[in-house]
Amino acid sequence: MNKFRKNTRKGNPEVSTASLPDIIFILLFFFMVVTVLRQNDVKVNFKLPEASQLDKLDKEDKITIYIGKSKFSNSDKPVIQINDAFAEVSDIYPFLKMTSGGLPNKLNTVLKVDSEVTMGIISDVKTEIRKADQLRISYATMTKNL
Amino acid sequence: MFGKKSKKRLPEIGAGSMADIAFLLLIFFLVTTTVVIDKGIKVVLPPFCEDCPTPPVNDRNVFNIKVNGNDEVLIENEISQVGEIRKRMKTFILNPDNLSTLAVRSNSAVISLQNDRATSYDQYIQVYNEIKAAYNELWEEEAQKQFFRSYKDLKLSQKQQVRKKIPMAISEAEPFDLSMN
Numbered sequence: 092m093n094k095f096r097k098n099t100r101k102g103n104p105e106v107s108t109a110s111l112p113d114i115i116f117i118l119l120f121f122f123m124v125v126t127v128l129r130q131n132d133v134k135v136n137f138k139l140p141e142a143s144q145l146d147k148l149d150k151e152d153k154i155t156i157y158i159g160k161s162k163f164s165n166s167d168k169p170v171i172q173i174n175d176a177f178a179e180v181s182d183i184y185p186f187l188k189m190t191s192g193g194l195p196n197k198l199n200t201v202l203k204v205d206s207e208v209t210m211g212i213i214s215d216v217k218t219e220i221r222k223a224d225q226l227r228i229s230y231a232t233m234t235k236n237l
Numbered sequence: 238m239f240g241k242k243s244k245k246r247l248p249e250i251g252a253g254s255m256a257d258i259a260f261l262l263l264i265f266f267l268v269t270t271t272v273v274i275d276k277g278i279k280v281v282l283p284p285f286c287e288d289c290p291t292p293p294v295n296d297r298n299v300f301n302i303k304v305n306g307n308d309e310v311l312i313e314n315e316i317s318q319v320g321e322i323r324k325r326m327k328t329f330i331l332n333p334d335n336l337s338t339l340a341v342r343s344n345s346a347v348i349s350l351q352n353d354r355a356t357s358y359d360q361y362i363q364v365y366n367e368i369k370a371a372y373n374e375l376w377e378e379e380a381q382k383q384f385f386r387s388y389k390d391l392k393l394s395q396k397q398q399v400r401k402k403i404p405m406a407i408s409e410a411e412p413f414d415l416s417m418n
Contacts (some may be wrong), residue, residue: 097301097317108253109252110257111256112252112256112259115256115259115260115263116259119259119262119263119266120264121265121284122263122267122270123266125270126266126269126270138363140358140359140363141362142278142363142365142366143370144278144363144366144369144370145277146276146278146279146280147274147275148275148276148279150275150279151381160250161336182370184410186244201275201277202414204358204359205358206358206359206362207357207358207359208358209306209331209354209355209356209357209358210352210353210354210355210356210357210358210361211354211355213358213361214354214411217282218285220278220282221282221283221284221285222285224285226243226281226282226283226284227279227280227281228278228279228280228281228282229277229278230274230277230278230365231276231277231278231279232276232278232366233276234276
């Protein structure tokens, strides 16, 4: 009996908060590591179209082609940006060939196109992608709220 | 004078506020982190060849969708709306009444999509979205009929079985160019 009474009489030991900073730091480091900073500096303005039948896009071997109005000029002519730099339609084929190392269907090409762009330039881009044998592409869209 | 200072014990740095500082940093990172999950419509393009012989497709098996430069939709040569595509495609592919104008079998139907160079990308995506939606609905119905389960819960082999019955066949012709003529 004595044993039990002894315990209850003692006050609860205080929880040590000395390790709290360490726990928070670990959390902080976790978030810092997980955070992926934007790799591409987007130089074109685009507003993606909305659609409802969506798939998640693969992240491996991703090439992003942006098509939209340039941020640096006032002309309405759509410009093409591959990953990080402006490009012409004719640059797409050598670029894809180089990045894929000549292997067919290695890359996942994501087209981020402004919804006001006309299909002419997109068809040209698609033809270049087909020539480079990278047939898996996807049109990036926003989710449509029904 | 200098000796006096060095003899003094340095005051300890309070570690109690460390947690607060770390918390602030943590909250900063939490707020600034935007988790961007790219979503979109996946497409597999046909391989490129200069002048491939087009395989002869029975005319009644082809469902024509045309979009012109003013974003107007033509389904099987009738002026129509984007919203009509899904319903008409489904009846076309399944052909429940065995009409001679619709697809012979569900696995022989081909959707042909043709657009103008002046068609807006937005309209193109809307049309493509409807075509995909029609296929998704067809697969879902077929999965319920065959396996009494939702299409997304099927095993891979079962999915293939459904897709063999109703294969996705979208043919995109080179866009015509009305502005050039």
